Amino acid sequence: MDAYEVLEKLGSGSFGTIRKIVRKSDKKVLVWKEIRYGRMNEKEKSMLVSEVNILRELKHPNIVRYKDRIIDRESSTIYIIMEFCENGDLASVIRKYKRCGKRVEESRIWTLFFQIACALHECHCRKQKILHRDIKPANVFIDRNNGFKLGDFGLARVLSTETQLAKTNVGTPYYMAPEQVNELPYNEKCDIWSLGCLLYEMAALAPPFEAANQLALAVKIKAGRVSRLPEQYSEELNQAVRSMLQLDSAKRPSIEDLFKLPKMQEQAEIAV
Numbered sequence: 001m002d003a004y005e006v007l008e009k010l011g012s013g014s015f016g017t018i019r020k021i022v023r024k025s026d027k028k029v030l031v032w033k034e035i036r037y038g039r040m041n042e043k044e045k046s047m048l049v050s051e052v053n054i055l056r057e058l059k060h061p062n063i064v065r066y067k068d069r070i071i072d073r074e075s076s077t078i079y080i081i082m083e084f085c086e087n088g089d090l091a092s093v094i095r096k097y098k099r100c101g102k103r104v105e106e107s108r109i110w111t112l113f114f115q116i117a118c119a120l121h122e123c124h125c126r127k128q129k130i131l132h133r134d135i136k137p138a139n140v141f142i143d144r145n146n147g148f149k150l151g152d153f154g155l156a157r158v159l160s161t162e163t164q165l166a167k168t169n170v171g172t173p174y175y176m177a178p179e180q181v182n183e184l185p186y187n188e189k190c191d192i193w194s195l196g197c198l199l200y201e202m203a204a205l206a207p208p209f210e211a212a213n214q215l216a217l218a219v220k221i222k223a224g225r226v227s228r229l230p231e232q233y234s235e236e237l238n239q240a241v242r243s244m245l246q247l248d249s250a251k252r253p254s255i256e257d258l259f260k261l262p263k264m265q266e267q268a269e270i271a272v
């Protein structure tokens, strides 16, 4: 097992602390997420381990790479070791644009759209479909080349059980799809809804649905009224986002449908 030097805390993910680490053998900079499983029952523990094993199979340029895991039975903690993304998370970027009163370039939003769609394609179109379940700006990370990477894949299912661990930062579920509000089964179209919310927030610098409390938020989500993106953004982007925010999940486009958009085809040519 590799030895690591533990450096500063980088943030608090939805279910644990993220720390910067250095692998002693080759000085490689990585991160680990500390997840305390002490209060999990046996079923949840085995679900967590199998979930991490599935995620270790996910190798894609737009998915944060899982490198290894360490299980410390003494402290009932699992350390999930992953790649370091030098430019942090998208939530911090959005906060910066809001502070400066600036709008994100539309071309950057299409790049985000294409790269996260590629990440979701890798997971939705596998034999054993993997759903993210928690797409939001704090779970999109940016590498040294300003590439976008989706992080924290699939753990939400295991860690959102009734006896879930104490969440380190209980946020408001702004991106929850209507079917989740109604506690209906979760499928890939919920990830499409969350992708729509992510792109909306990247353009408007605010989520499509906001409220003072979770009950009022649920009412707004189920009403499904979405304001147009700020006028500087194209009708093509506005329509693409609206298509993902349709209340009827069957009417939302699949990832394959989204790749057929002209602007997404252009992105695909640039990416080659």
Ligand SMILES: CNC(=O)c1c(C)[nH]c(/C=C2\C(=O)Nc3ccc(Cl)cc32)c1C
Residues within 6 Å of the ligand: 010, 011, 013, 018, 031, 033, 064, 082, 083, 084, 085, 086, 087, 088, 089, 141, 151, 152
């Ligand atoms: C202030 N924190 C940061 O700028 C920051 C940096 C430079 N990196 C991160 C986070 C991650 C990072 O660099 N790699 C990651 C892999 C998985 C997850 Cl869940 C998070 C990360 C963060 C939050």
